Amino acid sequence: MTKITEAYQLNAFGLTASGGNTAGIVLNAATLKDEEMLAIAKKLGFSETAFILPSKICDFKIRFFTPAREVDLCGHATIAAYSLLFQLGKLPAGIYSQELLAGLLEVRINERGQVFMEQSLPQFGPQFSPESIAPLLGLKAEDLSLSSLPIQVVSTGLSDIFVALPDRDLLESVQPDFEQIRAFNHQSNTVGFHVFAFDTTTGSTTATCRNFAPLYEINEEAATGSSCGALGCYLHRYWQPESHFEFEQGLNLGQPSKIIVDLESVEGEISKVIVSGFAGKPEILQGI
Structure with a gap:
């Protein structure tokens, strides 16, 4: 070598x-x-x-x-x-x-x-039911049904499955089944799961996140810039058409992280995705 x-x-x-x-x-x-x-x-x-x-x-x-x-x-x-x-x-x-x-x-x-x-402009992929996703995260289907946001694939370069939870306590309780997640990502041609809750530790932060990608030998990651860029686009479409988002990640790993996402748009359509740190x-x- x-x-x-x-x-x-x-x-x-x-x-x-x-x-x-x-x-x-x-x-x-x-x-x-x-x-x-x-x-x-x-x-x-x-x-x-x-x-x-x-x-x-x-x-x-x-x-x-x-x-x-x-x-x-x-x-x-x-x-x-x-x-x-x-x-x-x-x-x-x-x-x-x-x-x-x-x-x-x-x-x-x-x-x-x-x-x-x-990052690349967002591409929105298929949606999944709470019943199909909850067992992969060690949760019940009704836990995922508490959010009105869809469980959906979004990509700004890498395709992740985005899952909204109602609070940080439930986010922290997630017990991922890595074998099932690996198989599901392989079958759905996706990279991993980006699970988040709007309950955060600071007032300036939009959401707290966890990311699981065992298909790529990354069971859980402390900061995932590509996924957070896509999450900003997802929230722009389904939550609020904001242009600035701040995400925290890695708290449960003892590696606190902050990922900043800024979006530019023309007539409501995202025209640029910027992740910084x-x-x-x-x-x-x-x-x-």
Whole structure:
């Protein structure tokens, strides 16, 4: 395997020093083969590792791997990657283009090091009944029926199933059946479940979230930027046509996280999806 000399880890979206979601970042990945990238992602064991490559059509090309497979988009690894480049002095504040499997998307870094990533426009998929979903989460169908919001697939790059619960106590009581969830996601061609409640710890936060993606060897994730971007679009359609959302995640994991979502719209239709956040200090990885 090609020796990697520039590999780092850092937490994205953290509310505290121990909060956020850890991503691996490999800077000099141009010579790596697909199987080598997957092997590195497995070795690091983070929910996602980002591999930065040159692009002929954008400023950067980035590929994302979980320990199980490649994915089209990853929110927290994107925030971590551009924060790393900024902190290392490799990129000044500015606007950059990136080539992803999810498409050609824009990234902006401000003078404070906050990273703003564009996501794909939302696609709304099939809806599911409470009876079909509740057993996967260790809940009763009537628990899911307490919300008027649909159980639905939404994607801004990755397809997740969104499930609204009436309060944070019920959200915290969710006991996911990972084998059933894995099978359901495989059958429905989706990535995971993003379960949320409007009951939050702060007045500025829109919702508290939990994310389960065992099909990709991510049983539960502390911060899921791609899913929160889609959640903002879902709430814009079914709850309130807001343009700004703040989501908390990772509380039950002891990794409190904050994901900010801003939407632009034209005549009520979403025209741009932006997810933003900060990342912590990078730690260089040896022996990769």
